[in-house]
Every structure is written in structure tokens, then in C-alpha cells.
Amino acid sequence: MAVEMRILGIDPGLQVCGYACLDSDAHQETIVEAGVLRTEGELSLEHRLHQIAEDIETLLRRFQPQVVAVEELYSHYAHPRTAILMGHARGVILQKSAAAGLEVKSFSATRIKKSLTGNGRASKEQVQRTMQTILALPDVPKPNDVADAMAVALCCVNALTRERA
Numbered sequence: 133m134a135v136e137m138r139i140l141g142i143d144p145g146l147q148v149c150g151y152a153c154l155d156s157d158a159h160q161e162t163i164v165e166a167g168v169l170r171t172e173g174e175l176s177l178e179h180r181l182h183q184i185a186e187d188i189e190t191l192l193r194r195f196q197p198q199v200v201a202v203e204e205l206y207s208h209y210a211h212p213r214t215a216i217l218m219g220h221a222r223g224v225i226l227q228k229s230a231a232a233g234l235e236v237k238s239f240s241a242t243r244i245k246k247s248l249t250g251n252g253r254a255s256k257e258q259v260q261r262t263m264q265t266i267l268a269l270p271d272v273p274k275p276n277d278v279a280d281a282m283a284v285a286l287c288c289v290n291a292l293t294r295e296r297a
Contacts, residue, residue, distance in 0.1 A: 135246040137156045137198055137289070138156075138195060138196065138198055138223070139154045139156065139199045139200075139201055139289060140191060140195055140201070141283070142281055142284065144189075144202060144205075145221060145277065146180060146184075146217045146221045147167040147173060150167075150168050150275075150276075150280035151167060151168070151169065151191055151278075152166035152277075152278065152283070153166070153191075153195040154286065154289070162267070164291065168275065169183075171184060172268060175218050179236055184221055184224050186276065188224065188225050188228040189232075192234070193267060194227065195212070198235065198241070199229075199234065199236070200235045200237070201223065201238075202229075202238050203239060203280060204240045205218055205219055205222060206240070210283035237288050237292075244283050245283070247286075247290050247291075248290075256276045256279070259276075260272045260273055260279040262283075263279045263283060267282065
């Protein structure tokens with residue numbers, strides 16, 4: 133497959149951060165690798181952010197994507213602290229991507245779900261099954277963070293294809 137574009141999709145999180153490296157050509161998208169980055173809960177915030185930064189640098193060096201696609205934060209008014217903590221993790225991811233000179237695209241969860249399932253309020257299970265179908269995976273991607281990272285990368289492919297058409 134002649135790769136036209138390599139995208140690193142990231143579902144940011146402080147404890148669990150999903151990632152998916154996706155190659156796209158004119159005919160199909162293929163997952164190179166997908167997984168999660170985990171931080172230790174007993175570490176201080178600054179040490180967890182440092183671990184995320186190191187892990188993101190490793191992924192960027194290893195995969196050498198042209199674009200990094202990152203899910204935007206969703207904040208529920210009942211849990212503002214969670215959004216703030218996730219914002220720290222997302223900020224580290226954006227900074228490391230910028231330092232590597234990469235193009236960064238951000239997408240809301242609603243846009244990602246609508247782009248891939250046709251429903252902006254699709255469930256986690258619907259997203260997982262959709263990723264399995266679109267990418268012809270033998271199993272449903274688990275955990276949800278991995279499926280979400282795949283979805284971010286695919287949404288980015290769709291957006292870039294429309295931009296360049």
C-alpha cells in the first residue's frame with residue numbers, strides 16, 4: 133500500500149490515553165498500531181503529565197505521522213475538575229505535537245461520532261462496532277479509549293479528504 137497520509141489519533145486522558153496510528157491511501161485506511169498509554173494514579177499531577185509527554189514523544193518518533201488528531205474536551209457542568217485535569221493532559225499532547233512541527237486537528241466527540249456512525253450521540257459500543265466494521269478488525273477494539281482514538285483518526289481522514297477535494 134502506498135501511504136498517502138499517516139495520522140496519529142489520540143483520545144486524551146490523565147489516567148488512560150488512547151492512541152491509534154492509521155495509514156490512509158486513496159482506497160483504504162489501515163491501523164498500524166493502537167493501544168493505550170497509562171499513568172500511575174499515585175503519582176503527582178506533574179509526574180503524570182511528564183509521563184504522558186514522554187510517551188507522546190515516543191509515539192511521534194516511532195510513527196512519524198503527518199497529522200495528529202486529538203479529541204476535544206467534553207465538560208459536564210457537574211464534573212468541572214475532571215475537565216480541568218483532562219485539559220492538562222490534552223495540553224501536553226498539543227505542545228509535544230507542536231514542538232515536533234506537526235499539523236494538529238481537533239474534533240469534538242459529537243462531530244467524530246456523527247462523521248463515522250451518522251449519530252452524534254452514538255454509544256461507546258456503537259463506536260467500537262463501527263471501528264471494527266470500517267477497519268475490518270477481527271474483534272471489537274478495546275478498551276473504549278482505543279476505539280475512540282481510531283475514530284478520531286478516521287474523522288480526521290474524512291475532514292482532510294473534504295478539505296483537499
